[in-house]
Amino acid sequence: MLKIRIITALLLVTLILTSIFFLPLYAFIFLTTIIFLGAAWEWSMLAGYQKFLHRLLYVLFIAVILWGTWYASIRLILTVNLIWWIIATFLIVTYPKSTPIFTQNKYVRPLMGVFTLAPCWLAIIIIRSAENGAIILTFVFCLVWSTDIGAYFSGKWWGKTKLIPKVSPNKTWQGFYGGILLTIIVAVIGCIVFNISPLDWLIVVPLAIMVAILSAIGDLLESMLKRQINIKDTGNYLPGHGGLLDRIDSLTAAVPIFLLGCLLFGLFT
Secondary structure, three states: OHHHHHHHHHHHHHHHHHHHHHOOHHHHHHHHHHHHHHHHHHHHHHOOOOOHHHHHHHHHHHHHHHHHHOOOOHHHHHHHHHHHHHHHHHHHHOOOOOHHHHHOOOOHHHHHHHHHHHHHHHHHHHHHHOOOHHHHHHHHHHHHHHHHHHHHHHHHHHOOOEOOOOOOOOOEHHHHHHHHHHHHHHHHHHHHHOOOOHHHHHHHHHHHHHHHHHHHHHHHHHHHHHHHHOOOOOOOOEOOOEOHHHHHHHHHHHHHHHHHHHHHOOOOO
16 A cells, blocks of 8 residues: 555656646646646535535535635735634544534535635645746645655654544654654755755744644644545545545645745745
């Protein structure tokens, strides 16, 4: 299973980096939109929709939301997104006591999908559209990937203390810390490679730590919703990784917060 997981990951990374650096912007936006609409299709299952028509309508609803965010204030969207992830953290930490909050009203989980997917889609497009956007986007992706890799192997080798067992029984505090540590290392390497001034290190490294923490929260949110409907993966077309949502769940929280931090500290204009 690990071999298949690694092979799939390498293929995905190759495709992602190729699309970031070599696709024209309009083609990159189109591809990113298709990916997120595919993730919306999977989220419709987490939202409780079972009929094909209902799931399709949800995807069309998300498509309209994505289009609408393009014309909204990016700072407002990112601020609302930050508030959403604070709420999501509360839901995760207090699960299963928090279950009634997102199950008693049929509109809550669909809206959770809006707050999770739309800001991330917009943040990815905004970053890629900027000067040196391909490099910046690759950098934040590498931070998220390093969090996943560090958490996976640290948890596998040294994991003993469960992180939030009622949400994700396989995740451990040792894996969590390992993910943060590897993310810090990658952030420092990035600062050196891109000749970032030492003063800006004081911004980039803490921001990388936030990315690592939010990456874990994004993963845990999806795990919580999957546990609620008793499924392991949201799809089975990525061998060893599940579905699209299983692959971008960490990005959904991390990328918008990264962009917000860059805007607040003047690292991104």
